[in-house]
Amino acid sequence: MSAHPQRIAVLPGDGIGREVIAEVMQLAEAVRRGGHLVATWEELDWGAERYLATGQAMPSGGIEYLRDFDAILVGAFGDPRIPDFAHARQILLGMRFELDLFINLRSVRCFEERLNPLKSVQARDIDLVIVRENTEGLYCGAGGTLHAGTPHEVAVQEMIVTRMGVERIIRAAFEFARARPRRKVTLVDKANVLRFAGELWQRTFGEVAAEFPDVAKDHLYADTAAMELVRNPGRFDVVVTENLFGDVLSDLAATLGGGLGLAASANLHPGRVSMFAPVHGSAPDIAGAGRANPLAAVASFGLLLRHVGHPALADALDAAVTATVRDDIVTPDLGGKRTTAEVGEAVRERMLEQLKA
Ligand code: ATP
Secondary structure: OOOOOOEEEEEEOOHHHHHHHHHHHHHHHHHHOOOOOOOOEEEEEHHHHHHHOOOOOOOOOHHHHHOOOEEEEEEEEEEEEEOOOHHHHHHHHHHHHHHHHOOEEEEOOOOOHHOOOOOOOOOHEEEEEEEEEEEEOOOOOOEEEOOOEEEOEEEEEEEOOHHHHHHHHHHHHHHHHHHOOOOOOEEEEEEOOOOHHHHHHHHHHHHOOOOOOOOOEEEHHHHHHHHHHHOOOOOOOEEOHHHHHHHHHHHHHHHOOOOOOOOOOEEEOOOEEEEEOOOOOOOOOOOOOOOOOOHHHHHHHHHHHHHHHOHHHHHHHHHHHHHHHOOOOOOHHOOOOHHHHHHHHHHHHHHHHHHHH
């Protein structure tokens, strides 16, 4: 364990984000009080209420302020009163681009047979990581509109791919694979149609792979990858892919792991402050009802702990989440009747038991 207290910025955000992060904070506090973690957290009130009151979702210089932290934990941003997501974009895209969080990582495991949506596959075969390029590709925002509102209207949306961007995400994928037992990276692209971008991805993939002779590599087109994720997810270990394909495939993969209530994500820049958040949004339909599943946020905190150098705590947290689901202490999204607070308490108890063992 590192000696200096680690500083964690906590942004609960909106809707169920606040409810699930409250559970994570109780858990983190219990772990800290038990002497297992030397850390401080600072909660920031960025989000919809602040935006509606001031026109700004965060104070000026807010993103810069985050650089001084060891990690950032986020709940969710989204509010029906702000239909264009302006406040969420300020915060989430601000972090992604200004902090250059170029890796979006989704780790997908299915803990329990009853959460497995596939008939032909066992839960234990679902264990994969999707490494999505997070800063360029088709989502880089390049393009424009001509003759808007006329019959001659033209919209252009460009896919921008850089050697630097592709190389660093592929290298990160191989590093992740090297730390996993199966040591395999699958490149997913659409090089048969998107030829120019595809050629750069494929050539770079081959060159970076040569630096990792101990890691197996293969390749699938994005449409085949979607099919294979459902047909035979066991063939995947680490998947590396462009922003748009990663967006779509990682939601598909989240379903294999038991759905949004369990899906965790990390937005990383190795060696710099990185951000951890559940995959789900603010879910206004269930906000305030005590129905939100806190386990995706808890699992995101597990990814955070692993990233800031506490693998044993992260393992204990994974085991605590698994035990909570196995003991059927779950919210309605997983077929249970328990409240957010009851699930939070159960996972906290199991975490402390793990740490005693
Ligand atoms: P946003 O607009 O902020 O993305 P959303 O409601 O459109 O929010 P999500 O919150 O990602 O999208 O999820 C869609 C639905 O899935 C929610 O409306 C909710 O019913 C359900 N859901 C999402 N997360 C959870 C959770 N943690 N626990 C229980 N149900 C959830």
